[in-house]
Amino acid sequence: VKVVVVGAGAAGTAAAWAARRAGAEVAVVHDRAGASALASGAADWDRWQASTGQHALEADAVALASALGYSTDACLVCTASGVLRPAQGRDRAVLDLAPLAGRRIGVADLARDDWDAELIARALSSSAWARTTETRFAPRAVALSDVQHASSWDLAARFDDPGQREKLAAELVKGRGEVDAWLCGPWLGTAPAACEALSQRVELPLGEALSPPGGAAGARFESARDALLEHAGVETRRETVSEIVLGSGRIDVLFAGGDRWGADRVVLALGGVAAGGVRLDEARARFELSLGAPVTLQVDGLSTDAVSTLHGVDFAAHGAALLEQVGIATVGAAALGAPSVFVAGDVMADRPRTWLRALVTGLHAGRAAGR
Amino acid sequence: MIGGKLASYRLFAEEMTDVVARRLGNTTPSKTHVSPLPGGDETIDPLALTEGGRIDPMAAVRLEYRHGSRALRVMERIAKNPREARVVCECEPVLEAEVRYVVEHELASSVEDVSRRTRLGLGSCGGMRCAARCGAIIAQIKDRSPESGRRDALRFVEWTRKRRLAAVGPEQARQEALALAHLRAEIGDEPGEGEP
Numbered sequence: 001v002k003v004v005v006v007g008a009g010a011a012g013t014a015a016a017w018a019a020r021r022a023g024a025e026v027a028v029v030h031d032r033a034g035a036s037a038l039a040s041g042a043a044d045w046d047r048w049q050a051s052t053g054q055h056a057l058e059a060d061a062v063a064l065a066s067a068l069g070y071s072t073d074a075c076l077v078c079t080a081s082g083v084l085r086p087a088q089g090r091d092r093a094v095l096d097l098a099p100l101a102g103r104r105i106g107v108a109d110l111a112r113d114d115w116d117a118e119l120i121a122r123a124l125s126s127s128a129w130a131r132t133t134e135t136r137f138a139p140r141a142v143a144l145s146d147v148q149h150a151s152s153w154d155l156a157a158r159f160d161d162p163g164q165r166e167k168l169a170a171e172l173v174k175g176r177g178e179v180d181a182w183l184c185g186p187w188l189g190t191a192p193a194a195c196e197a198l199s200q201r202v203e204l205p206l207g208e209a210l211s212p213p214g215g216a217a218g219a220r221f222e223s224a225r226d227a228l229l230e231h232a233g234v235e236t237r238r239e240t241v242s243e244i245v246l247g248s249g250r251i252d253v254l255f256a257g258g259d260r261w262g263a264d265r266v267v268l269a270l271g272g273v274a275a276g277g278v279r280l281d282e283a284r285a286r287f288e289l290s291l292g293a294p295v296t297l298q299v300d301g302l303s304t305d306a307v308s309t310l311h312g313v314d315f316a317a318h319g320a321a322l323l324e325q326v327g328i329a330t331v332g333a334a335a336l337g338a339p340s341v342f343v344a345g346d347v348m349a350d351r352p353r354t355w356l357r358a359l360v361t362g363l364h365a366g367r368a369a370g371r
Numbered sequence: 372m373i374g375g376k377l378a379s380y381r382l383f384a385e386e387m388t389d390v391v392a393r394r395l396g397n398t399t400p401s402k403t404h405v406s407p408l409p410g411g412d413e414t415i416d417p418l419a420l421t422e423g424g425r426i427d428p429m430a431a432v433r434l435e436y437r438h439g440s441r442a443l444r445v446m447e448r449i450a451k452n453p454r455e456a457r458v459v460c461e462c463e464p465v466l467e468a469e470v471r472y473v474v475e476h477e478l479a480s481s482v483e484d485v486s487r488r489t490r491l492g493l494g495s496c497g498g499m500r501c502a503a504r505c506g507a508i509i510a511q512i513k514d515r516s517p518e519s520g521r522r523d524a525l526r527f528v529e530w531t532r533k534r535r536l537a538a539v540g541p542e543q544a545r546q547e548a549l550a551l552a553h554l555r556a557e558i559g560d561e562p563g564e565g566e567p
Contacts, residue, residue: 048559081503082507111453119504119517126516212553274545274552281541320551323547323548
């Protein structure tokens with residue numbers, strides 16, 4: 001069986017991995033950065049405000065998340081605005097504050113536009129958690145040159161280099177005896193192992209706050225993913241897919257460049273509106289898939305024609321949430337009306353934008369497609 | 372008198388004041404047209420504000436455009452505390468010193484107030500990268516809780532988002548969805564309630 005997976009975010013990667021383990025020949029085609037590459041580093045099952053405790057994950061999901069650099073243990077993480085929040089898992093470079101209750105946490109104070117250690121420490125200190133556990137957060141100067149204007153991605157990439165990392169380590173080591181852990185911004189390396197190497201060198205727990213879109217967590221996901229797919233023996237190609245055509249017993253995957261692949265099964269894991277998998281067709285004022293495929297789009301259980309009006313998609317009635325609710329109508333993991341086309345991740349209708357759920361829908365779609 | 376542009380407000384005010392003065396029998400000639408507006412007393416070279424490259428030239432030009440010679444007061448803050456040279460809003464751009472200046476001297480007390488005075492958050496990202504930080508700065512100056520600063524920021528982003536949704540196009544829809552995802556990851560839908 002040949003399975004082609006379109007998209008290489010959390011869902012597409014999981015689908016490729018699962019289909020490969022089911023014995024299929026698997027190829028992944030992807031193009032632009034999607035929601036997983038823009039992810040914050042927190043792994044959620046539901047939106048975190050709506051979270052009702054730890055979701056029990058299947059063993060495959062735990063193993064795959066781990067291979068992608070994620071822990072799936074319940075944790076307490078914080079954002080660059082100094083907001084504490086629970087998560088079902090995290091990129092291992094993100095600092096888990098739960099085991100640090102009652103300790104002194106130094107907030108690395110670098111002269112950067114996107115990281116205000118003083119305000120972050122103020123916000124974290126005033127949280128109910130910090131007050132009840134008597135956890136202290138305080139800014140602590142970290143003297144590094146040329147850090148103000150570097151983008152957070154560039155700064156993270158700088159610390160992939162052992163020599164540059166040593167300069168940061170030398171500053172953080174000065175905190176020994178005065179702080180019990182370091183909270184840094186999302187710039188502790190784009191390589192999955194950089195943060196752990198730094199922590200071992202400094203001999204203190206340290207980690208990042210959550211990343212903004214396009215930050216270090218996304219970069220680490222991409223490098224872990226590339227290594228994983230290569231190790232699994234999955235062929236990958238970077239190109240835009242223009243159309244999926246159902247033939248008799250065979251599916252054609254047409255590339256924008258004119259080339260084509262044949263497949264027995266296809267998994268669509270190309271993301272929702274944020275990732276660009278679904279887009280708004282301005283002329284016809286409705287949502288459409290970014291590639292031609294025999295699937296039906298749905299919002300709130302209705303086909304998307306229902307949300308079109310003469311004046312455009314009716315955001316007034318649905319609000320901005322409409323952007324997250326639109327997706328492909330499915331029967332189980334397969335697209336409605338096209339049983340050899342499977343769907344995973346954000347592009348499934350009514351799936352909240354959450355990393356772990358995308359991963360699990362990918363596993364299910366990949367297993368079904370690889371059978 | 373309803374509506375008008377900033378450029379014509381002064382003219383309206385001058386004519387109206389003349390009418391009132393005549394009614395009151397005040398014969399002193401009007402001085403409005405020769406009194407400079409705040410910051411309009413002298414022309415300054417915005418590029419001289421860049422402090423040899425420490426301040427982004429575009430930020431300096433915008434600062435001078437908005438505040439005239441009072442841009443020097445903002446720069447004095449930076450001379451005293453170099454931390455305030457940091458950029459809060461990248462799109463416009465707006466420096467931290469300017470945010471603090473309008474809160475302390477121009478009666479701004481919310482992110483929306485700061486936005487009206489500085490254009491913070493009205494660029495391409497719709498405030499998704501700067502509103503939270505601006506709210507935190509205001510909360511700190513006004514001695515309010517960080518949580519109230521986040522609520523203020525969220526109110527602002529909801530306000531700018533509503534204004535844009537009316538005219539949303541394909542690329543903007545993607546941008547809006549990203550803003551939603553970012554907001555959710557950064558401060559949540561209802562800040563405070565998600566806190567453990």
